Amino acid sequence: MQFFSGSSLTSVAPEATPAPAAPPGTGTGANAQVLYVFNRNGVCLLYREWHRPLRTLDATQDHKLMFGLLYSLRSFTAKIDPTTAEKGNLGVPLLPGQGCSFYSFKTNTYKLNFMESPSGIKLILITHPRTGDQRDSLKHIYNLYVEYVVKNPLYAPGGPIKCELFNKHLDQMLWNVCVDT
Amino acid sequence: MPPLTPPKSGDALFASVDRVNAELFTLTYGAMVRQLLTDLEEVEEVNKQLDQMGYNIGTRLVDEFLAKSNVSRCVDFKETADVIAKLGFKMFLGVTANVTNWDAEGTSCSFVLEDNPLVDFVELPDTCQGLQYCNVLSGVIRGALEMVSMKTEVTWVRDMLRGDDAYEMRVKLIKQVPEEYPYKDDD
Numbered sequence: 402m403q404f405f406s407g408s409s410l411t412s413v414a415p416e417a418t419p420a421p422a423a424p425p426g427t428g429t430g431a432n433a434q435v436l437y438v439f440n441r442n443g444v445c446l447l448y449r450e451w452h453r454p455l456r457t458l459d460a461t462q463d464h465k466l467m468f469g470l471l472y473s474l475r476s477f478t479a480k481i482d483p484t485t486a487e488k489g490n491l492g493v494p495l496l497p498g499q500g501c502s503f504y505s506f507k508t509n510t511y512k513l514n515f516m517e518s519p520s521g522i523k524l525i526l527i528t529h530p531r532t533g534d535q536r537d538s539l540k541h542i543y544n545l546y547v548e549y550v551v552k553n554p555l556y557a558p559g560g561p562i563k564c565e566l567f568n569k570h571l572d573q574m575l576w577n578v579c580v581d582t
Numbered sequence: 583m584p585p586l587t588p589p590k591s592g593d594a595l596f597a598s599v600d601r602v603n604a605e606l607f608t609l610t611y612g613a614m615v616r617q618l619l620t621d622l623e624e625v626e627e628v629n630k631q632l633d634q635m636g637y638n639i640g641t642r643l644v645d646e647f648l649a650k651s652n653v654s655r656c657v658d659f660k661e662t663a664d665v666i667a668k669l670g671f672k673m674f675l676g677v678t679a680n681v682t683n684w685d686a687e688g689t690s691c692s693f694v695l696e697d698n699p700l701v702d703f704v705e706l707p708d709t710c711q712g713l714q715y716c717n718v719l720s721g722v723i724r725g726a727l728e729m730v731s732m733k734t735e736v737t738w739v740r741d742m743l744r745g746d747d748a749y750e751m752r753v754k755l756i757k758q759v760p761e762e763y764p765y766k767d768d769d
Contacts, residue, residue, distance in 0.1 A: 441729075441761050442761075442764050443763075443764035443765065465765055468764075468765075469763070469765065472763055494760040494761060494762055494763070495760060496655065496730075496731045496758060496760050496761075499655055518645065518648050518649070519648055519653075519654070519655045519656075519730050520644050520645055520648055520729045520730055521729070521730075521731075521761060522645065540649075543645075543648075543649050544649045544650075546645070546649075547645050547646045547649040547650075551642045551645045551646060552642070552646070558641055558642065
């Protein structure tokens with residue numbers, strides 16, 4: 402198993418920090434199930450879960466799989482875009498934000514919402530399949546990331562996020578994610 | 583499909599961020615440069631240190647800029663330069679810069695600042711003539727652009743503290759560095 406290079410100080414995969422399971426909500430809370438935040442080098446900065454009944458892989462494999470999936474999906478969706486004129490070869494790596502941006506895929510059991518900033522920060526939110534468009538929520542999470550993580554002088558860029566305020570605001574915000582029937 | 587929010591204009595951006603008193607900012611920066619000069623003594627060392635500090639600031643600043651301004655990926659370097667001059671400088675320093683002197687390939691340009699909040703009340707003494715007082719700005723631009731996959735080189739061409747009529751920094755795009763798949767395939 403390869404450890405990916407990311408933070409320079411500790412080359413050990415950051416440990417998954419599952420949040421305590423959100424209390425069963427009355428009403429529309431707790432539709433957000435799992436959140437991943439990756440940076441441009443594939444380092445998983447944050448992994449939080451609120452509701453994940455089945456875990457098949459260990460944490461490092463899970464993160465690698467997720468990052469690899471999104472890297473490939475992004476590349477693939479940009480290359481088969483029928484509206485842009487110019488396409489590179491499939492193997493050519495893309496700049497973050499270049500090409501069309503896919504933002505979600507849905508299966509019968511879950512929906513995966515994705516957002517990538519031009520600086521390479523990828524936010525992945527897994528929700529109930531009938532949740533509406535989460536692009537605004539993801540944008541809001543990105544704003545929270547800026548406020549509580551980027552501006553935090555104790556945070557080393559490229560390392561795992563261990564900030565209580567960020568987690569708290571995240572939980573508060575995602576409590577309001579509604580099911581859209 | 584809900585409409586995506588369009589990028590804000592420079593003035594709207596400036597109004598939406600928290601602002602700090604300009605004199606406090608200027609005096610704090612001046613005190614910091616003064617302290618660096620006392621600690622490091624060599625003007626070249628201070629220049630390098632200011633650039634490094636700017637680089638660290640820039641790598642974090644870019645996320646705040648992208649989050650608040652809603653700009654999507656710039657298509658080419660010309661658009662990048664315009665965004666930095668009109669939105670970036672306005673949002674963080676409250677002044678806009680002009681982009682001039684494009685070279686033939688479109689990879690190198692100058693940002694001209696008429697007024698620069700970092701240098702109010704500043705005079706360079708004779709012992710510090712080699713000091714690039716605003717070197718932190720070149721570090722910020724270099725750091726921020728590196729986080730959006732552009733390797734650049736930033737140098738100061740004109741400096742009002744040395745008798746020129748404006749502040750001009752030259753930004754040269756060295757190359758675009760797309761992200762590579764970070765994991766090895768043999769797993």
